[in-house]
Amino acid sequence: MGDRYEDFGVIGAATLRMLAANHEIDLSAEQAARALAPIRSLPPHPDVEPALKQLTDAGYRLVTLTNSSAAGVKAQMENSGLQRYLSDRLSVETVGLFKPHAHVYRWAARQVGESVEDCLLIAAHGWDVAGAAWAGMRTCFLARPGKQLYPLAPPPTLLKADLLEAAQKLIALPR
Structure with a gap:
């Protein structure tokens, strides 16, 4: 602010x-x-762990990108048991800007050694999907109950009900 x-x-x-x-x-x-x-220490949604397992088994590289602190995301991932599926945890505290600022998504792509166009952000937050799209990333919106797309953003690349459905779609795509 x-x-x-x-x-x-x-x-x-x-x-x-x-x-x-x-x-x-x-x-x-x-x-x-x-x-x-x-x-x-909130538990993940029931679809998250099986989806992450399927994606990592299929060779996808998974990274978190969060507005939380590095210590916060580290605690969340350790408490949830999901850390084993991640190759990295990225926190905006490194760049001092919050999502949905487009610079954050471009920075994240550089951190993982990829072009922004080759990255896909998956989120259930319309503002997060919007920011990633504005930065040039592909996006997947998880239409969880009570979650809405941001009306002024471009449509997501994928729109799925949950992470398991998104994972199954991604795995089925030619790579």
Whole structure:
């Protein structure tokens, strides 16, 4: 915000404090941080692990790209048991910009040694899919319940109900 970078967890805690204040609840920075801590240990959706396994077995290279801190994504992946499927974990804290800024996606492609056009971002966040598309990536939107495409973005390359359906489609494509 305002051309300043702050850790995503710190932003989340500050936002929680603002919401609490709207409801006349006094919430300290420490209380807000503790309230958000369980996010790092949420279980993945049931389709995620089998899809990641299928993709890695098929030779796909998988990388995370997150607005969370490096420590945050490391904890999330270790707690979820998904780290074994990933070749790398990328955090925007390295570039000091948040997704959906197009520079973040181009930076991520360079980090993995690929052209942006040869990368595919899969997400259930319309704004994330939009940013990747604007940067020149191919995209796959997971139309999970309650998730919507960003109406001002180009349509995704693929639109699937969940990650398992997306993985099966990707594996079936000629490579």
